[in-house]
Amino acid sequence: TVNGVDEEAISSASVKISDGDVIKTVGTTNSIGQVSFNISDLFSATSTTYTLKISKNEVVKEHYYCNYEKEFTVKKKLNISSILPANPKVNEGITLTVDADDYADYNGTYLAIEDTNNSSNSQYITLTDKTYYFTLDNPGTYKIRLSKSSEYWSDERTIVVEENPELKISFGDIVLGTENEFIVLDTYDAKVSGAKVTLMGENLSTYKTSDYDINLFDVFVLIDRIVIEG
Known part of the structure; x- marks a missing residue:
């Protein structure tokens, strides 16, 4: 969405995206200042940093619009879909599910399960499946991080593991x-x-x-x- 400094939508603005010296035209904004695109339709390499270029050759109150440029990064999706149960107990089975597009995306993903108070209780795993089962032997707060290469977004969650209640x-x-x-x-x-x-x-x-x-x-x-x- 393209807006002016007064937050009003700017229609008929030209939108282009460049990857280095390669420039592709996205189109022009509609009446509410919007234009849609799919980066994979414009460039073959989808995981990189692009430059968004917006311009409009029109005089408004004796002034031309200023051109606008902004960089943005596109990476592949790699998210933690769920961690169940949400409030696990010590030694209770925990299931982590990765939200990834296909096998090539989640295979080889690095999973870190880190005890924020005692690093010796942490676990580090390389995933071969989009579902991972584990238990934690000690109560505390754990940071769960999912990462891969620079082509992927990383993700992080926090869970609190509690002691089992006395029966x-x-x-x-x-x-x-x-x-x-x-x-x-x-x-x-x-x-x-x-x-x-x-x-x-x-x-x-x-x-x-x-x-x-x-x-x-x-x-x-x-x-x-x-x-x-x-």
Whole structure:
């Protein structure tokens, strides 16, 4: 979009783009000062710095428009599409997805996962796939940077890895021969899904994983220890 110093749109302005000595005409601006172009339609090498040239040969209030030039850089896309979960816990599986056009773009991409407080916890990987799975063993703030050659834009995200909440278990009186419910809670008394509960006692060593609770049927042994794991 081409505007004057008064922020008014300038129509019928000539727009050209140069790459060194090679100059290509884009066109003229419309009534709202706009002109559209695709750089790959003008030049074969798309990752470089170009010069935008704008001019208009018209007298306004006894003055000509000043010519305008500005450099801009075009590079290939290389973005972090997503990092899930957004708020991971220690040792929780994390999935990073790269938003790139094709295999040649993401293959060989350099991924840095840097602990901002302790560099020894950092990871450095060269990607061969657009999806990368990893875990982080320590809580803290991590900078995740994606980069390649000078032909590509780099990208950076920040994630905060938190400690796993302390788990506890809630249950009422254990009645032999009947269904008994065990509920796993976090430090805020919220139910925790996917926890492994191990019941240990004489002639008993078993576990079962469910969404929120563990139902124990027809237990006729003494339970002397309950272990829960995230």
